[in-house]
Amino acid sequence: MKKKQQFGKHALVLLATGLLMNANTYGQVSTNPTSSQTVTGAAQTPTQGRENRQSKSDKSSLIMQPIMHMLDQMKSAKKTGDPDMDYVTLIKIHHQAQLALAQQAVKNGQNTQVIDKAKALISEEEKAIADLNNITKNLRAGSSNSAFQQQTDQKLKALDIEVQKNNNNTMSGNFDQDYLNVLRQQYQNGFDLSQDYLQYGKHQELIGHAQRMVTQNKQEMESLKDLIK
Numbered sequence: 625m626k627k628k629q630q631f632g633k634h635a636l637v638l639l640a641t642g643l644l645m646n647a648n649t650y651g652q653v654s655t656n657p658t659s660s661q662t663v664t665g666a667a668q669t670p671t672q673g674r675e676n677r678q679s680k681s682d683k684s685s686l687i688m689q690p691i692m693h694m695l696d697q698m699k700s701a702k703k704t705g706d707p708d709m710d711y712v713t714l715i716k717i718h719h720q721a722q723l724a725l726a727q728q729a730v731k732n733g734q735n736t737q738v739i740d741k742a743k744a745l746i747s748e749e750e751k752a753i754a755d756l757n758n759i760t761k762n763l764r765a766g767s768s769n770s771a772f773q774q775q776t777d778q779k780l781k782a783l784d785i786e787v788q789k790n791n792n793n794t795m796s797g798n799f800d801q802d803y804l805n806v807l808r809q810q811y812q813n814g815f816d817l818s819q820d821y822l823q824y825g826k827h828q829e830l831i832g833h834a835q836r837m838v839t840q841n842k843q844e845m846e847s848l849k850d851l852i853k
Contacts (some may be wrong), residue, residue: 650652650691673710676704683732684795684802687725688787691806695787698780710776711817711834712763718814723749725807735800737851742803752833770776772824804852805853808845815841 697717703710726749729742787807795802818834818841825831 642649683799684797686728686732687795687799687803687806688791690724690728691787691810692719692791693724695784699784703773703776704765705770705773705822706765707769707772708827708830709763709765710772710824711759711821712756712827712830714776715814715817715821715833715837716753716760718810718817719752719756721750722807722810722814723753725803725810729800729803729807732799733803735851738800738803755833759827759833763827766826769824772820775820776817779820783813796839801853804848808848811841811845811848815845 694717698714701713701717703713723746726742726745726790728789730739733739734740755799790806790809818837822831822838825834
């Protein structure tokens with residue numbers, strides 16, 4: 625009888641010890657931020673947190689990448705002072721940036737009307753770039769025009785200030801609206817470059833290109849008014 629009582633007490637002690645160890649282990653899991661229980665619970669892993677912080681504003685920031693690249697290329701491009709040669713160099717860079725911008729809209733846009741217009745713009749810009757490439761094959765630098773050169777330098781400085789301002793400001797986070805606003809400014813920039821060139825240009829094909837840019841960009845800026853809120 626005494627042996628049975630001792631055995632029973634010993635079993636109770638073992639059972640209590642086991643329960644205590646389990647309780648301690650459970651407490652460690654629930655308070656350890658790296659434990660699997662925390663991952664599957666309400667808390668997030670660092671990776672999940674970063675993914676959730678990937679907001680619309682992150683996509684909107686992609687819009688400025690082609691514009692910043694355009695600005696860098698325009699500033700570093702070799703200038704001859706010849707209106708024909710310098711215009712074709714700068715306007716080609718402009719078209720390339722607008723192409724990259726439209727590709728961003730097709731990839732990240734939400735509004736079907738915005739996406740459809742971006743797809744159409746891609747075709748237009750690819751054609752414009754191809755046309756300019758054909759023109760430059762036989763284009764040679766002519767005489768320098770200081771008035772045109774000064775006017776172009778002023779335009780690039782103003783563009784630099786504008787782009788830096790837009791890049792430093794936080795966008796709305798609405799990709800479609802941010803894209804349309806940047807696109808409208810791009811149309812304005814192309815309009816200004818082409819209008820300035822028409823005062824000095826001599827190459828007939830480039831003059832035709834600039835005239836189309838002035839007309840079409842003005843129309844496009846008007847059409848965007850219905851989409852920009």
